[in-house]
Amino acid sequence: MSAKRQIRVWTAPIILGVLTSVGLISALVSDDAxxxxxxxxxxxxxAVCCWYAPRRQRSES
Structure with a gap:
């Protein structure tokens, strides 16, 4: 697998992981905003799972 392909495959999961971490830390540390x-x-x-789940089910049929 080439380096460009690996970056393309792992970009979205890394972004979602960072967003989740920021959200969890923000929920623990601050109020209001x-x-x-x-x-x-x-x-x-x-939202990403809800967006892609129906598309995946249709393409497998």
Whole structure:
């Protein structure tokens, strides 16, 4: 597997992992604006899964 392909494959999971980490830390450390940041960053992986799950099921059939 070439280096460009590896970067392309791992970019989205790394971004989602960083967003999740920021959201969890923000939820633990701050209030008000931090809570909003936590909700948004923790909703991102859920939104991505909801976006791609129906597409994957259709393509496998």
């Amino acid at each position: 931090g809570d909003v940041l936590a909700w948004l960053t923790l909703a991102a992986p859920v």
